Amino acid sequence: MSLTTVGVAGGGTMGVGIVHRCLVNDLEVVLVERDDAEAAAARERVAGSLERAARRGYLDADVDEVFGRLTVAGEPGALAGVDLVVEAVPEVVDLKQGLLGRIEAAVGDDVVIGTNTSSLSIDGLAKALQGPERFCGMHFFNPVPASDLLELIRGSATAPATMTAAADLGGRLGLTTIEVGDAPGFATSRLGVALGLEAIRMVQDGVASAEDIDTAMRLGYKHPIGPLRLTDLVGLDVRLGIAEYLAGELGPRFEPPQLLRDLVASGKLGKKSGEGFFTWE
Known part of the structure; x- marks a missing residue:
């Protein structure tokens, strides 16, 4: 797949870390939150993360140039046009399922949807989707900007092309990927x-x-x-x-x-x- 724009749904610690990692690896990012106020706050958290990285010598590029690749919005409809979406809200099944349904309604039929979960069942979360074949787990590790691993979780309906696309994103971000089945707690x-x-x-x-x-x-x-x-x-x-x-x-x-x-x-x-x-x- 041609991967140029990544959507991230959720601007907490993990979401901001994923956004940071994507931005510094030359990807355009659309970050969505539950409303405009939360989106603005998430935007400030991303800016702070990039500025800290620059001060500590971990970011050689111009901060303003990197930050310029970010778009923030207060609703999932802004994800229309992205190539892949990572949902990154807290580990609450109902919260994730509700958001995943709204993401699916907003994006194209061929867009891969990943969930950043460290333990929840991929098949359980996939019940919220009409197309579970394009859904997989994408377990990032905190702090995301400094991590080395991306654990990819294959649900029972996940298509091989979905796993390939998720692994491609991991490679683009400089992460080593592993693939595991949908068992409690994964690996x-x-x-x-x-x-x-x-x-x-x-x-x-x-x-x-x-x-x-x-x-x-x-x-x-x-x-x-x-x-x-x-x-x-x-x-x-x-x-x-x-x-x-x-x-x-x-x-x-x-x-x-x-x-x-x-x-x-x-x-x-x-x-x-x-x-x-x-x-x-």
Whole structure:
């Protein structure tokens, strides 16, 4: 496919990261939010992301030139004319399904629609679509501008051409892609959450401190980041939601530890709140 313009639906952390990655790789982007006010706020978040990258030496191109490739709008109708759309709203089935239906109504019949989900069933989300063959999972990783991987998830109705188009976008963005079937948690979340939950249980049981557990995994197993600091980056509330979903699908081995529930209930959500297993500036 000729890929020049990508649509992104959702201007939160993940959506902004996807937009950023597309813009710096010379793609035109249409970013849509639920209304004009949210669209304007998302536009400012993208601008801030690009400016920070430039200040830190991660962006050599002119910020204004890169930012000029972005269009923002407050409704999905603005996605008409894009080549591929990535939906990137929070992990709530009804929210995603409602938006996916509106996206499908707005874009051309041959436009691939991807969902940025870390755990939700692709077949379940596809129930909102008339054409599930053009739908797949596109699991980006936070922070998207600095990540290396794109996990592509194949639903039971997903056409091979859809997976090829999604992989082409990954290649265009400089990401390595892997392809997995539509199983709970896919490959990355299932393994990552299992490790993270066991690390939380170890803190809960007094086996070792969060710092020492993370150091053990970084130095002993060469993980680039420890499982508890990663949990802080992902968000403890996000990890809790995924764990509850996986526990329902795969059984008690994914049951969230009480410590995780307690931290979320107290508002300690990780980096975004300033405190989780670690204190963040």
